[in-house]
Amino acid sequence: MNVHIADDHEVLLRGYQSVFEGEDINITGYxxxxxxxxxWLKNNACDVLxxxxxxxxxxxxxxxxxxxxxHIKVKVIIVSSFGQEMFVAKAIELGVKGYVLKEEAGDVIVKALKExxxxxxxxxxxVQELILSQNLDVDYDKIIEEKxxxxxxxxxxxxHKEFSSSEIEEELKMSGSSLRTFLQRLRNKFMVPTNVGLAKRSYLYLKNKI
Known part of the structure; x- marks a missing residue:
């Protein structure tokens, strides 16, 4: 994999070299x-920026x-110290393929590059937590790690239709224990502690599905 890095902090650039050691990642330039x-991009190419x-x-x-x-086409991952809603929303709008905060571990960046x-x-x-907590208008399938x-x-x-647990069990012919398992998995995926929070957070996800 050929990777180009655009960043004006030399210390961080040296850090990338250390993180990528032992990985099949070649830094094509800075x-x-x-x-x-x-x-650089007008005369060269890379797999991921x-x-x-x-x-x-x-x-x-x-x-x-x-x-x-x-008309430059390249897969882009934002690596930034800015984790605010406005920056993440703008990045999504501009079509980036990934977003990682600089404070996160180097193995996260490696994982992002490979994905x-x-x-x-x-x-x-x-970044997922920010997107979900702020209800940013995105296709959640694109940002939820576990589909x-x-x-x-x-x-x-x-x-989301406000069915009770017993009504869901009856509608889907599902046992109570199975429903609890499904709800727990969904809460984990959408990063919320309660079913009420899950119902609220599901709106944007379902908007892209129904």
Missing amino acids: SNNGIELLD LLDIEMSPIDGFEALKLFKQE VFAGGVFYSKK VTPRELQVLELL
């Missing part, structure tokens, strides 16, 4: 800002917009 990155947001004179988001204008390189999408646990199964989707739909 860019310290958006202008250097665009120049690790992109910081805070760069000058062209930041990561401006670079992403210019990619479209220049995106294989054609998937990777949002770290902390919702068809049977779990049936449970989720009935829970």
